[in-house]
Amino acid sequence: MDNALSRRAVVAAGLASLQAQSPEPVKVGIIGIGLRSRAHLSALKKLAAGSKITALCDLESERMAKVNQELPAKAEMYTDYRELLRDRNVGAVVIVTPGYLHHEMALAALRAGKDVVLEKPLALNYREALDIIRETRRTGRIVCVGMQRRYTRTDMEVQRIVDSGAIGPVRYINYEEYRNDWNPQSWKYTDPATGQKTSWRFLKKTSGSSELEFSIHSLAMACGLVKSPMARLAASGGVVHYTGRDTRDLSSILVDFASGARLNYSFSCFSPRAGGKLLVIGDTGVIRRDGGKLAVSTAGKPLEPVKFSGDASDDGAEVRHYKEFFENVRNRKPSPLSPEAALEPAKIAYGAEISISENRIVTAKDFPAV
Numbered sequence: 001m002d003n004a005l006s007r008r009a010v011v012a013a014g015l016a017s018l019q020a021q022s023p024e025p026v027k028v029g030i031i032g033i034g035l036r037s038r039a040h041l042s043a044l045k046k047l048a049a050g051s052k053i054t055a056l057c058d059l060e061s062e063r064m065a066k067v068n069q070e071l072p073a074k075a076e077m078y079t080d081y082r083e084l085l086r087d088r089n090v091g092a093v094v095i096v097t098p099g100y101l102h103h104e105m106a107l108a109a110l111r112a113g114k115d116v117v118l119e120k121p122l123a124l125n126y127r128e129a130l131d132i133i134r135e136t137r138r139t140g141r142i143v144c145v146g147m148q149r150r151y152t153r154t155d156m157e158v159q160r161i162v163d164s165g166a167i168g169p170v171r172y173i174n175y176e177e178y179r180n181d182w183n184p185q186s187w188k189y190t191d192p193a194t195g196q197k198t199s200w201r202f203l204k205k206t207s208g209s210s211e212l213e214f215s216i217h218s219l220a221m222a223c224g225l226v227k228s229p230m231a232r233l234a235a236s237g238g239v240v241h242y243t244g245r246d247t248r249d250l251s252s253i254l255v256d257f258a259s260g261a262r263l264n265y266s267f268s269c270f271s272p273r274a275g276g277k278l279l280v281i282g283d284t285g286v287i288r289r290d291g292g293k294l295a296v297s298t299a300g301k302p303l304e305p306v307k308f309s310g311d312a313s314d315d316g317a318e319v320r321h322y323k324e325f326f327e328n329v330r331n332r333k334p335s336p337l338s339p340e341a342a343l344e345p346a347k348i349a350y351g352a353e354i355s356i357s358e359n360r361i362v363t364a365k366d367f368p369a370v
């Protein structure tokens, strides 16, 4: 073999081994190019080695075209999501549309053989949530619900402290979230009967409720800390400040979990200066989060600021979320944010809606097992 030939052979062997090591990028199609899609696009750009955006879908072509121009390689564009689902160049679908479309789109994606990242909430009601769980099991696809807040440094740290046993078994969580209204520029839903356009976040039929649309991240955190199903709950709330919406701007939920732990959750979205607070009380200690500050007290000692463990180079919650999803897709391993996992906090939001609208206590019997 002459020198040139042997060099080519070495290079070819090197390339072949590199290809064998680096797996095929996951080909991603995104449905819904609104506000939230920016976080998905940004995380996917950072993970360009392991994924490729091959298709986009939105009702608004101009918005979609603008996003497409910024992609390293042009994606196919669709205004009908069913066409995107027929695209063989799409392996995983990211659904970032208003909540009322999640059920229909997730079922269709699963039936088209795609893996799915489904933005929260899982579905608008318990029946629809169960449909998605059953279809996920039937098809064996990987589904990850976009409750990525669990990958923020603060939430991970609170979970780590509780899991370490430092505060003992969790007995009580007090969670207050008082803030401004969110995403005023949301897409407008057109009522087919009247032609009236309203932000989809203001209507129960398009978003479920404020608790399902907003509070769900904090409810998920509480569920992750107590690791026990909801046993009973009572809620109170209404629209006391804004006009032109039927989703609550104020509410409180009291939850008893099967373990005996309790959650007292309150929120409002017309009080930007009021701030928020989290208290996690265990048998032997307390975790307190005030705004961005996290502190812990163990064994009766004074509260000490928490030094964050782990790597200081922070990828951000969305990147962590996608890294895990792609790994799960490659290894065909169920996501920790599977529809089953997303159901428990959703049950609290569904329960709050039932409790307030039917003026009664809701129990686990309102949610018969899957």
Ligand SMILES: NC(=O)c1ccc[n+]([C@@H]2O[C@H](COP(=O)([O-])OP(=O)(O)OC[C@H]3O[C@@H](n4cnc5c(N)ncnc54)[C@H](O)[C@@H]3O)[C@@H](O)[C@H]2O)c1
Pocket (backbone or CB within 6 Å): 031, 032, 033, 034, 035, 036, 037, 057, 058, 059, 060, 079, 081, 096, 097, 098, 099, 101, 119, 120, 121, 146, 147, 148, 183, 185, 186, 187, 188, 213
């Ligand atoms: N995980 C989080 O922290 C987080 C944060 C914000 C929003 N979200 C979730 O993301 C989802 C979208 O929220 P958003 O803030 O982007 O809303 P948005 O109103 O900004 O965008 C919704 C987009 O969906 C498009 N759309 C509507 N109907 C469609 C259809 N039939 N086919 C294709 N596209 C359609 C609209 O044109 C719009 O571009 C919701 O489920 C919301 O709960 C999650």
